[in-house]
Amino acid sequence: MAPNLRSLFSKGRNPASVAEPAPPRFIEAGGRQILLTIRENARAKRLILRIAPDGGAVVTVPRRTPKRTLEAFLGRHRGWIEERAGGERAPVVVADGSSIMLRGEPVVLRHMGGRRVSRLESGTGALLVGGLPDHFARRVGDFLKKEARADLAMAVAKHSEQVGLQPRTMALKDTVSRWGSCTADRRLSFSWRIVMAPPFVLDYLAAHEVAHFVEMNHSPAFWAVCRSLCPRMEEGRAWLKANGAALHRVRFE
Template sequence: MTRGLLERLTGRGPRPALPETLVLGDRPVRLEVREHPTARRIIMRLAPGGGALRLTVPRRTPVRTVLAFLDRHRGWAEERLTVAPGRVRIAPGMLLPVRGVPHRLLHDPACRTARFETAGGEATLRVGGDLPHLARRVRDVLKREARRDLQAAVDRHATTVGLLPRSLTLKDTTSRWGSCTADRRLAFSWRIVMAPPVVLDYLAAHEVAHFREMNHAPAFWTLCRSLCPETEAGRRWLKERGAELHAFDFEP
């Protein structure tokens, strides 16, 4: 938290301080507070993987108000934390989902190009390079595959609606899986390639449907379902299991 924001939150009089870490249940969790110019109330979210509790607060919210909010909603945070998937470090021998299928991660320093293979009836992903760079190399493979799958799905749906995208960007966002601007610039989380193909297809259809309907009115959902008949299954999967994909830690 910036000093300026802390000063604005605190105000006059005795100055309670916002803790940097909360203990929820028996687990320490980092507290992140962000002031937003258009916020009208405090919004609390648990970061993917349960690594942080995030608060969005209106401008000039007193610290006492924030602390009281945390006290009232501590039970909610603790309940969510108990079901949040823990962080999963990328390591040789682990199982990593790719297109919904668990792949055994194999580290082979002599392997020049990452390869998807089958060994003993098990799907594998073989990645080369030095071990300290394994997570980055795996991330690069997933981003490459995500771009390939998303571009194909977007092209197919864009042809149906008769409008082409201006651009397609990959990000590692935690608040949304995809977005579309009014001038048809698309952005997606590359982690979607870890989900089953029907989920990726739904996400692509959802954003392409915004080419015609920049809203979520009934006409939008009608178009989305016409592009992807498995829309409800895709939405349900992301709601119930999407957080699992954010639990994988690709930092070195």
């Protein structure tokens, strides 16, 4: 039988005994040790994570939640805890010598001058950016938008073929509130920053919006369609929830 969390909250099973508090536990976030409080609630139906006024993280768990379930939950939400409890992280400024993510892998940015072209250098993990230094950040952004459009077009085409419906249009934006959208007449919109995420995350996002071609809602039927298009749906959702904010910290100005 899998270990459960009862030992974290009390000793023994005697109702008359006074529960002893669990020893303090911390989780690393943003280079700091954040106090982690685990609270068992008999009425809880799922694990709930919030940030306390003192900056610590609090997890409410149903009774007899297996320890491995808690650990997996914390692993998926470590980025969320870091973003909200670990203090404000400095934005990533796009400049010569800095590093950003592309398809989930780090890419070093290098200004090469000369022609106004940008290209990935095989074997070095570097993005070589041409043109004037004043246009460096904009050219990096343009390169990412081009790559995002190609990757999303391929993913959307694959999923559209599976559902037997094609999109009317596909637009790229730099939205903060949502990663993608789909209208009733199948007009798609995506945040181009998704190209910085691992490919399975981009694939999930494309599948999510194409699934709206069939179900214009978030009903169980919708999630069934989405899962059939993207078997790694849960993993993609969890990655975006935990790490999506980091993609918005990259500044292209």
